[in-house]
Amino acid sequence: MDFLYSYIVLAAIYVLLGLSTNLLVGIAGIFSVSQAAVFGVGAYLVAHFMMAADPLSFLPSLAIAAACCIALNILVTLPSLRVSGDYFVVTSFGIQLLATAVFTNWAQGTGGANGLPGIPPPDVFGLPIETTAQYMLLCAATSALGCLCFFLIMRAPFGRLLRAIREDETAVAAAGKNVLRAKVSAAALAGAFAGTAGGLYATFLSFIDPSSFDLDASILLLTMVVVGGARTLAGSIIGPFLLLALPQVLTLVEIPTTIAAAARQLIYGVLLIVFMLFRPQGLAGERL
């Protein structure tokens, strides 16, 4: 049972990340391979505050981390508003590689390549979260809250504005709307989601290392959105649940453990190509 619970915990965390990536890539049309970096910053920050000499409890740590990730994501996204789309691809790759370099090499802050063990379990208003079942409730609730936010903004004028921006920024400006502000808002929201996901992830595993937040992780997030479907709530939920089941399926096939990671990433790559060629709208989304 614990096995199923932890699958749901991880899937719920990745639903938040899927929403975050969907907001940026699917809705605002900002190509990003650096969402895992923001996710990582959230995770390391929560770990840092909860393990400090004078530790904070879980919720304040999470709030600070989310706020930092909002600021970070805005900062990261700002270049996309100045420079043309392709140059932002460079920025995004650069930020991801830079973040990995920081996570790996800044040993006193992040524990370096060896990672950061012993992150304490969270508590919610004094109620300690210890069993996997409790974790599942916490993550499912948070993720449901995220989905609700996504649902509300997508049916509000803000959602319509974002869809219009995806189609034609010039026309949006000609209709009297501020494209820049809308994109920054989307990026901020995406940052909040990614930061929160990071905090949940760090406390659930109680151990984090740079490999969870590298370029491959960003590609996984992109694959989740592409497979699930861009711009819809259903797509952001289906993608993570399907792709996180994949490693379990792979354990049923006889693959040497040495190449299991490569095989997994290989499948993600194939999925990206196949979906772009034959089903750019994903399983339950709209055309990218």
Next chain:
Amino acid sequence: MTAYLQVTRLDHRFGGLHALQDCSFTIAQGRVTCLVGPNGAGKTTIFNVITGFLQPDEGSVAFRDRALDRLRPQAIVRAGIARTFQNLRLFTDLTALDNVMIGIAGQFGEEPVGAIFRPLHTARAQMRRRREALATLDHVGLADRANEVVRNLSYGEQKLLTVARVLATGAELLLLDEPASGLSAGALDAVMALLRRLQDEGKTLLVVEHNTRVVQQIADEVLFLHQGHLMAQGTPERIISDPALAEIYFGGAL
């Protein structure tokens, strides 16, 4: 009559091309002014300058005695000037109604905080805005197509929709880029009737148009542009009957 829109000594180069040369003119409130001239005369460039999509090398634009220099496009729309595009630039994946609603200014829930924390208020405000947008669609004769995705509308309907979108912004000065081009006879009549209605309602129109019959029917005033410079200004009859201008217009085109 005071100058409603004043364009003063605009000058702009694209690399080697001198798109606007010392171009000045004024437009009076409540009138329909047509901007004519051969291809490449700088008509669309003028639109781009007035609406803030292009910063001219020299010169300035003032609307109701307020300088518009260096304002962003969205600020110029708020100041009361909105435009259409020759290639329409509608949001083709959205419905006709949504296209109009994008134009409506100051909606609640247009940023995430309001949308998330006051969902009911957002929904109620949307209901009101939807009625406004429907009224605007009705005004251009597209009420029955409101929930159709734009891709499925005919070209004539799409042209009408571009006008509905600028109307929704509440702007008083409308810049229309070739509203009548490429239309069938029936659709052309609909557009012409709409333009006349707009004038009756007190809107000021600046229209780029090639069709001389259309110009004759709708224009109070014609501005003739050639090589980025204002060659002549006057009533449609005077401009169209001027043999020198006809030579430039048709000689250049053929």
Next chain:
Amino acid sequence: MLALQLLVTGLVTGCALGVVAISFSLVYATTRIFHVAHAGIYTLGGYLAWSLTTWRVPLLLAFAVPVAVCAVLGALLQSQLYARLARRRATHLVVLIASLGTLAVIQNIIAAVYTPNILQFPLDWSSRMVAFGPVRLNWTQLLTIVVSLAAYAGTMWFAHRTILGKRIRAVASNPMLADITRLQPQSVYIYVIAIASALVCLPGILVPLDLGLQPYNGVTPLLTATIAMIAGGVGSITGAFVLSVAIAVLQNLSLLVMPGEWSIGVTFFIFVIFMLFRPTGLFAAAR
């Protein structure tokens, strides 16, 4: 003295990087595809050469066969993937994601076949040192300089003196016009990506000859090369090459003041500076 050695090593790295940059620039300026999978082709070339070398194939052949294979693979990518996407009027984002997927596929096939561990070429001459006064270089580094400069000169000659090169430049300057004037952009694109893939294979073999092979090592050079291309001005072969050398030298000299792990930060910093002050690049007009 250390500074001088670092400067010269930087020049060597920069030459290799320059070839990556001009090959990427060829693709990008012509097709406007942000061809991320190029990093995979770069990596694949090195691994193929490694296999052939370990099988004791004659050296010249061991280096020439990967170049040919990569050219074919590039052509296939264009005709089977990018051209299909173009026919379906895929958006830029879709093409980019497909390219990223291709990169993931190539890298992970390599990782599955060769393991993710570092591999060294079984050649004894490659690391033998030659001293030039106070500066010491090995044979691989010397070879890198010669081959890279030859590749640069060859590309310049090709682009300006051959009919195909002129066609490519014509398509690059205006694909829409080329489409109606029967220059057939899509068929030109196949040649462009094939040539670029063959070109990128050269540094793809030479750099690992010195530093060893790893499956995920292609992304950083490609990113750096892309930054050089943008800073040099998109479409300028000379700009891409010169800026690559400049960035590599700066990176190497930065080792005097900070540890090597942060060199990606230095590169990125240069990019941000360019984006802020000269987003069109240094050689933008010199097409």
